[in-house]
Amino acid sequence: MDTDVLIVGAGAAGLALAVDLARRGTRALVVERSATLFPGSRGKGLQPRTLEVLDDLGVGEEIRAAGGPYPVGMIWQDGRRRGEYRMFDENDLDEGSAHREPWMVPQWRTQEILHARLRELGGEVAFGRELTGVAQDADGVTAAFATGAPVRARHLVAADGGRSTVRRALAIPMTGEEVDPHPMLVADVRIEGLDRDNWHVFPPSDTADFLAICPLAGTRDFQIAARFPAGTRIDTGPEGVRATIAARTHLAPEDVTEVRWASDFRPRAALADRFRDGRVLLIGDAAHVHSPAGGQGLNTSVQDAYNLGWKLAAVLTGAADAALLDTYEHERRPVAADMLGLTTRIHRGEARRGAATRQLGLGYRRSPISVETRPDLPEDALRAGDRAPDGAPGGIRLFDAYRGPHWTLLAVGPHAEPPHLPGVPTVRIPSYAPYGDGLFLVRPDGHLGWVGHSPREAARYAAAFVRP
Known part of the structure; x- marks a missing residue:
C-alpha cells in the first residue's frame, strides 16, 4: 500500500480529515486536482460547533485571529x-x-490554516493530481490519475466536491432538488x-x-x-x-x-444515496450539497471529517472492527439531511438563522454505538450520543480534558467508581447538573458513547474501540 488513507480533495473537509489522521499517526495522502488551494471566500461562516472542532484540531487560536x-x-x-x-x-x-455565535473567516483562509496545521504535523497535499478512476478490491483501493503513477490505499475518502469524480465513478446517485x-x-x-x-x-x-x-x-x-x-x-x-x-x-x-x-x-440541495461503498467513503460536498443561505455546508463538511477520522484510525490500527465505519453513514447522513432541509427553508424565507444553525444540539442518540444504560431519565437529560458540553466543575475545564485524539472517561459525582481503562484518561469531577451523576465515556469527537453507572459495562464497551 502507498498509504493507509487517500483523501481526494483539499477543501476544508479533506484538510480537516487529514489533520485528524495525522495527529493520530495514521498515514494519509491528500491529492488535489488544482494547482493551489481554493481561492474564494464562499463558505465564510464558522458555526459554534465547528469552532469547537477546529479548536480540538489545534487551530482554534489561528481561526479566532483570522476572523x-x-x-x-x-x-x-x-x-x-x-x-x-x-x-x-x-x-x-x-x-x-x-x-456562542458564528465567526466569519473566508473559506480560503480557513483552508490555509488547516493546510499549515497539516504540514506542521508532517502531512502534505499533492497538487495537480486529477483523479480519473477508482477500482477497489477486498484489500484496498487503486486510484488512477491523469498524470503520474496510480496510488494504492486501504481506504479512499472522497472530499472532491459537489461534482465528485469519485462519487460518479462509483455510480452513487445524488438525490435532490433545485432550491431556487x-x-x-x-x-x-x-x-x-x-x-x-x-x-x-x-x-x-x-x-x-x-x-x-x-x-x-x-x-x-x-x-x-x-x-x-x-x-x-x-x-x-x-x-x-x-x-x-x-x-x-x-x-x-x-x-x-x-x-x-x-x-x-x-442554489440546490442534494444528498448522496449512500456515504460508503466498500472501502470508499464520501464526506463534505461529495456527500451533500447545500444552499449557502444557512451557512451550514462547510460546517457540516468539517464535522463529517471529525466523525470519520477517529473511526478510520481505530479500524486501521485494529482497535475496532471494520464495521465501525458503517456508523459513519448511520450517524452523519441523517444530520446532513436535516441540515439540507434547514438551509433550504432559510433560503426560501421559511426559517430564521437560530439555535439549529449553531449545530451545538446535533447528536447521535440512535447510533448503534450510543449506549445509554441509566433508567428513567428526565426528558431533557443528557444522553448517550449527545455532544458532551463544556464546563469547569471542580476547577477542571472539560474541553481541555477532552482535547486530543483519545477517548475520555468522565466520572461525575461522589459515588462514581471509574474502572481503569488503559489508554483512556480518567477525569473525576463533583456532581455537575448538565451531566448528572455517573460514568461517561466521551468519544474522540466529543460525543458521549456509553453512559451509566457500572464500571464493568464501561470497560466492556471501551474494549471494542480502544487498543491497550
Whole structure:
C-alpha cells in the first residue's frame, strides 16, 4: 500500500480529515486536482460547533485571529441607508460552549490554516493530481490519475466536491432538488467608499434583483452575492462584476478597485444515496450539497471529517472492527439531511438563522454505538450520543480534558467508581447538573458513547474501540 488513507480533495473537509489522521499517526495522502488551494471566500461562516472542532484540531487560536463576528446588516434604498437588521437570532442559551455565535473567516483562509496545521504535523497535499478512476478490491483501493503513477490505499475518502469524480465513478446517485431557479453570482472584491461596519444589502428594485456586499473579517476584501433572473448567463469577468455592482448600488464601476475571485452557481440541495461503498467513503460536498443561505455546508463538511477520522484510525490500527465505519453513514447522513432541509427553508424565507444553525444540539442518540444504560431519565437529560458540553466543575475545564485524539472517561459525582481503562484518561469531577451523576465515556469527537453507572459495562464497551 502507498498509504493507509487517500483523501481526494483539499477543501476544508479533506484538510480537516487529514489533520485528524495525522495527529493520530495514521498515514494519509491528500491529492488535489488544482494547482493551489481554493481561492474564494464562499463558505465564510464558522458555526459554534465547528469552532469547537477546529479548536480540538489545534487551530482554534489561528481561526479566532483570522476572523471576526458577523456585521450588522444595513438595508439600502435609492442610495440611502434605510435600517439595520441582524443576520442571526441572538443566542441567550447556555449550551456548554465557549462559542456562542458564528465567526466569519473566508473559506480560503480557513483552508490555509488547516493546510499549515497539516504540514506542521508532517502531512502534505499533492497538487495537480486529477483523479480519473477508482477500482477497489477486498484489500484496498487503486486510484488512477491523469498524470503520474496510480496510488494504492486501504481506504479512499472522497472530499472532491459537489461534482465528485469519485462519487460518479462509483455510480452513487445524488438525490435532490433545485432550491431556487435564479442563478447567483458570488465574488471577492475590493471597494473604495463603502464602510466595513455593516453587511450592505440592496433589495430588489424594478430594474434589478438583490445584491449584498459583506466585509470579510480579517481581510481588506468584500464578498458580493447577487441574484439574477432565471436563464441569465452571468458574466463573472471583472468588468461584468463591476457592472453588476454599479447597476444595483450607488457605487460606480471604478469604486471596485479589484475583483479577486468570482463564480456563479444555482442554489440546490442534494444528498448522496449512500456515504460508503466498500472501502470508499464520501464526506463534505461529495456527500451533500447545500444552499449557502444557512451557512451550514462547510460546517457540516468539517464535522463529517471529525466523525470519520477517529473511526478510520481505530479500524486501521485494529482497535475496532471494520464495521465501525458503517456508523459513519448511520450517524452523519441523517444530520446532513436535516441540515439540507434547514438551509433550504432559510433560503426560501421559511426559517430564521437560530439555535439549529449553531449545530451545538446535533447528536447521535440512535447510533448503534450510543449506549445509554441509566433508567428513567428526565426528558431533557443528557444522553448517550449527545455532544458532551463544556464546563469547569471542580476547577477542571472539560474541553481541555477532552482535547486530543483519545477517548475520555468522565466520572461525575461522589459515588462514581471509574474502572481503569488503559489508554483512556480518567477525569473525576463533583456532581455537575448538565451531566448528572455517573460514568461517561466521551468519544474522540466529543460525543458521549456509553453512559451509566457500572464500571464493568464501561470497560466492556471501551474494549471494542480502544487498543491497550
